[in-house]
Amino acid sequence: MFKSIITRALTILFLCAVVIACQEEKKKRINFPPTDLAKENLIPKPLKIIPTNMAFGLDRYTAIYTTQDAKGFSEVGQFLADKIKAKLDLDVPVNSEGEEPIERIIYINQSDSLELNSTEAYQLYITQDSVILNSNTAEGAFRGIQTLRQIIPEESIDTLAEQRIWPIPSGMITDNPNFGFRGSMLDVARHFFSVEDVKKYIDLLSYYKINVLHLHLSDDQGWRIEIKSWPKLTEIGGSTEVGGEAGGFFNQEDYKEIVAYATKHYMTIIPEIDMPGHTNAASVSYPFLNGNGKTPKLYEGTRVGFSTFDTRKDTVYSFIDDVVREISAITPGPYFHIGGDESHVTKKNDYIYFVEKVEKIVQKYGKRMIGWDEIASAEVDSTSISQYWSSGKNAQKAIKRGMKVILSPAKKTYLDMQYDTLSKHGLHWAAYIPVDSAYVWTPEEYEGIPMENILGVEAPLWSETISNIDELEYLAFPRVIGYSELSWSIKENRDWENFKIRLANQAPYLDRMDVKFYASPKIDWKKSKYTYEEIKKD
Ligand code: ACM
Numbered sequence: 001m002f003k004s005i006i007t008r009a010l011t012i013l014f015l016c017a018v019v020i021a022c023q024e025e026k027k028k029r030i031n032f033p034p035t036d037l038a039k040e041n042l043i044p045k046p047l048k049i050i051p052t053n054m055a056f057g058l059d060r061y062t063a064i065y066t067t068q069d070a071k072g073f074s075e076v077g078q079f080l081a082d083k084i085k086a087k088l089d090l091d092v093p094v095n096s097e098g099e100e101p102i103e104r105i106i107y108i109n110q111s112d113s114l115e116l117n118s119t120e121a122y123q124l125y126i127t128q129d130s131v132i133l134n135s136n137t138a139e140g141a142f143r144g145i146q147t148l149r150q151i152i153p154e155e156s157i158d159t160l161a162e163q164r165i166w167p168i169p170s171g172m173i174t175d176n177p178n179f180g181f182r183g184s185m186l187d188v189a190r191h192f193f194s195v196e197d198v199k200k201y202i203d204l205l206s207y208y209k210i211n212v213l214h215l216h217l218s219d220d221q222g223w224r225i226e227i228k229s230w231p232k233l234t235e236i237g238g239s240t241e242v243g244g245e246a247g248g249f250f251n252q253e254d255y256k257e258i259v260a261y262a263t264k265h266y267m268t269i270i271p272e273i274d275m276p277g278h279t280n281a282a283s284v285s286y287p288f289l290n291g292n293g294k295t296p297k298l299y300e301g302t303r304v305g306f307s308t309f310d311t312r313k314d315t316v317y318s319f320i321d322d323v324v325r326e327i328s329a330i331t332p333g334p335y336f337h338i339g340g341d342e343s344h345v346t347k348k349n350d351y352i353y354f355v356e357k358v359e360k361i362v363q364k365y366g367k368r369m370i371g372w373d374e375i376a377s378a379e380v381d382s383t384s385i386s387q388y389w390s391s392g393k394n395a396q397k398a399i400k401r402g403m404k405v406i407l408s409p410a411k412k413t414y415l416d417m418q419y420d421t422l423s424k425h426g427l428h429w430a431a432y433i434p435v436d437s438a439y440v441w442t443p444e445e446y447e448g449i450p451m452e453n454i455l456g457v458e459a460p461l462w463s464e465t466i467s468n469i470d471e472l473e474y475l476a477f478p479r480v481i482g483y484s485e486l487s488w489s490i491k492e493n494r495d496w497e498n499f500k501i502r503l504a505n506q507a508p509y510l511d512r513m514d515v516k517f518y519a520s521p522k523i524d525w526k527k528s529k530y531t532y533e534e535i536k537k538d
Contacts (some may be wrong), residue, residue, distance in 0.1 A: 030057050030159050035169035037126070040151045041505035043481055044209055044488035045498075046175040055167035056126050058084070058152060061103035064094045070110035072138025075264075077108050080145045087152065087512070088166060106131040106148075108141050116140065120211075121176040124148065126168055142266045143209050147173060150207075154508050179443070181406065181456025182487035183212030183270075184415070184480055186472075187463040189219035189281075190302070191241050192248035197469045199261050204477070204513060206265035208484035213262060214270040214337060214458060217250075220280035220299050220307050225271070226251040229322045230286065236298075237281035242464055244300045256330050263332065270370065271327050274339025275320070276346050276354045280307040289316055292345050302464045305344035311354040321361050328365035336362045341372035341389070352378040359384060376401060385455060389414075392447050404455040407443050413483060415461040415475050419518060425465045426475055435503075435520045439482035440496050457487040470516040477510060477517035478503055500524075 037051035066077035077094045084092050091098070092106075111134040116123065122135040122144030131148065135141045148168070156164035184205055186193065202213060217225045223237030226249060238249035250258070255271075262269045275282075276291070280299045283290035290296050291310030309316050328336060338358050343351050355371065355378035362369040369375075369384040373394035376386050382402035388395040389408050398405050407413070410430035417433040418426035431437070443457050459480055466472050481503060485494060500523055507525045510517050519525050 030161055030165060030167075032057070032157070032167045035167065037151070037169040037171035037173070040169060041502040042147060042150050043499070043502050043506065044485040045493045045502075046147060046173045047490065047493070048174040049171060050173075051169065051171040052127070054128050054170040056104060056128060056131055056170060058088075058090070058092075058166040058168055059104075059161075059163045060090060060100050061163070062092055062106065063096075063098055063102045063104075064092050064106045064108065066095060066108040066141075067110040068095060070138070073108055073110055073141060076138050076141045076145055077106075079142070079264075080106070080108070080148065083145075083149050084152065087149070087154070088156070088164075090164070090166075104129055106133070108133045108145075109135075110137075110141075111135065115174075118176055120180070122147075122173075123175070124173040126170045126172070128170065131168065139266045143177075144175070146207055146209055147175065150509075154512075177209070177488045178490050179454065179456035179487045181212055181458070182210045182484060183214055183406070183456065183458035184210060184476070184483070185214035185216055185272075185408075185458060185460035187216040187219070187416075187461060188224045188250075189216050189222045189241075189274075189463075191243075191245070191463040191467040192222065192224060192238075193463070193469070193472065194248075195250065195254050195257055197472065198258050200469060200513075201472070201476070202258075202262055202265050202267060204515060205480065205484075206267055207509070208481055209488050210480070210484050211266060212268050212270060212456070212458065214272060214460070215258075216272045216274065216460075216462075218273050218275075218281060218339075219278045220304070221301075222247050222249075223281040223285065224249045225255055225273075225327065227323050227326050228252070229326065230319065232285040233282060235285070237285040240298050240300055241467075242300055242302055243467070245467065252326075252330055259331065268333035268335070269331060270333060270335045270337050271331055272337035272339055272370075273323055273327070274341070275358070276309040276311055276351065277305060277307055277341065277343030278339055279309050283307060283309070286319070288313070289319060291350075305342045308343055308346040308350075309354070311346060311350040317357055317361070320358055321364075324358075324361050324365050324367075328362075328367050331367075334368050335370050335385070336365070336367035337370040337387075338362065338375070339372060340375040343374070348377075355380060370406070373398065376403065387458065388449070389460070395447065395449055399449065399453050403453070405449055405453050406455050406458050407446055407449070408458045408460055409446065412438065412441050413457065413459045415459050415479055416463070416465065419520060423518075424474065425471050427462075427465060433479065435478055435482065435522050436496055436500075438479040439486065439494075439499060441486075442491060443486055444491055457483055459483040473516045474518050477515050478506065478520065478523070481506060 032055035034053045038049045064077045066073040081092045116136045122140040125132045133144045223233040234249040241247040283296040291308045376397035386398035387406040418428045
């Protein structure tokens with residue numbers, strides 16, 4: 001404790017010395033043209049922005065300092081330095097002197113301020129001499145860093161100074177998310193996606209403060225995660241995919257690598273094993289699981305609703321126990337998703353019996369059960385979570401049980417829905433979802449679901465029609481950027497006309513990240529190399 005007070009005092013003294021030194025060197029201060037922090041192209045829009053119309057000059061005389069006696073802060077500082085290096089090719093030292101004299105600092109500070117009394121809250125104070133980021137937790141600092149990344153300009157400006165300078169608009173930002181759960185889902189079962197693909201998706205999502213990635217790891221067409229006690233699941237069940245390509249799977253080391261990468265980005269991975277329906281790949285691997293009365297064969301089509309586990313066999317539950325145990329052991333997040341959707345060939349009573357038994361298994365391994373909205377027809381616990389995709393009636397049942405609901409209504413949030421009739425990929429059974437329709441709705445007031453029951457918003461990306469990262473990006477971007485704002489920003493701060501302009505200005509970032517986004521003609525994209533004309537020619 002004493003040591004920590006001394007460290008704090010020394011840090012404050014150091015900061016004062018830097019600020020005084022900076023003031024003494026006023027002659028070195030660059031006169032930037034006036035800025036307006038409130039007009040920056042931030043997504044999601046922060047809670048409150050107060051511009052002070054000057055600028056912090058980021059240059060080679062800038063250093064990052066962080067609180068060092070609180071977990072994770074120096075890593076967040078390093079993360080920022082790495083991203084600045086990648087964006088500007090500028091080296092900014094972290095908690096060290098570096099090669100150059102220090103004239104300005106970015107200080108990432110652990111603060112116990114009550115105003116910041118929520119895990120992801122942060123404040124940014126940007127002046128000519130310093131950027132101070134305050135947060136209670138490293139997670140809050142990580143969210144704040146994304147804001148800072150978005151206001152660091154892509155280009156340096158011309159000044160009389162001999163070094164390159166990137167002006168960051170000055171002012172104050174106070175921010176805190178509207179929903180603590182802001183997610184996307186990736187279906188790696190219909191088509192398999194590599195660890196590298198998933199990592200790139202995590203990079204992009206976390207830039208927009210999305211904090212949950214739900215992985216749909218099994219379905220009729222493929223089983224995608226190694227289960228050591230049941231090896232045929234991946235040997236047989238992982239051997240193909242929609243369209244008959246080679247399929248694939250994550251071994252447990254791969255999965256751990258994804259989880260570690262997500263953790264570094266303050267993102268929770270939710271594993272989903274879909275059951276009792278959507279289980280053809282599991283039943284082909286181990287036919288005793290099968291309950292639909294037919295001999296299962298590997299399936300490469302896209303029909304749904306024909307498979308089921310045998311819900312009245314004890315050995316089926318021993319199998320599920322092993323699967324939940326092995327996956328839970330390598331999943332630090334609090335959730336386990338059991339699917340539960342479209343079990344059209346499972347008798348209603350069998351389905352209810354199944355969900356109630358599996359819920360106990362999930363709880364035994366310390367996880368909170370999530371299931372698609374159908375699960376609320378069983379007597380599930382109020383701590384379990386219903387993911388609303390299709391049925392308002394099921395959502396109401398979940399509310400009666402006191403459950404939380406994740407909002408993923410297919411007609412609003414399904415990323416695999418086509419933008420319009422010209423879309424190269426995707427389906428349209430729920431709706432066409434153009435970029436404006438994806439954004440213009442109000443989760444807080446969706447179909448009368450009380451705000452206190454809403455855990456958050458998740459945008460699922462099913463992969464029947466996409467088989468590589470370019471196609472994934474075409475469907476996810478730009479719509480997922482809108483879902484980030486729908487779940488982070490309060491209703492009063494959301495406005496389509498204003499969002500449209502900020503979205504148009506994401507093009508340089510998306511281009512730099514080589515994201516093959518759909519350049520919707522509804523948006524006046526800034527300097528994108530993918531113009532609408534090019535997209536139409538494809
Ligand atoms: C679903 O789209 N079957 C959850």
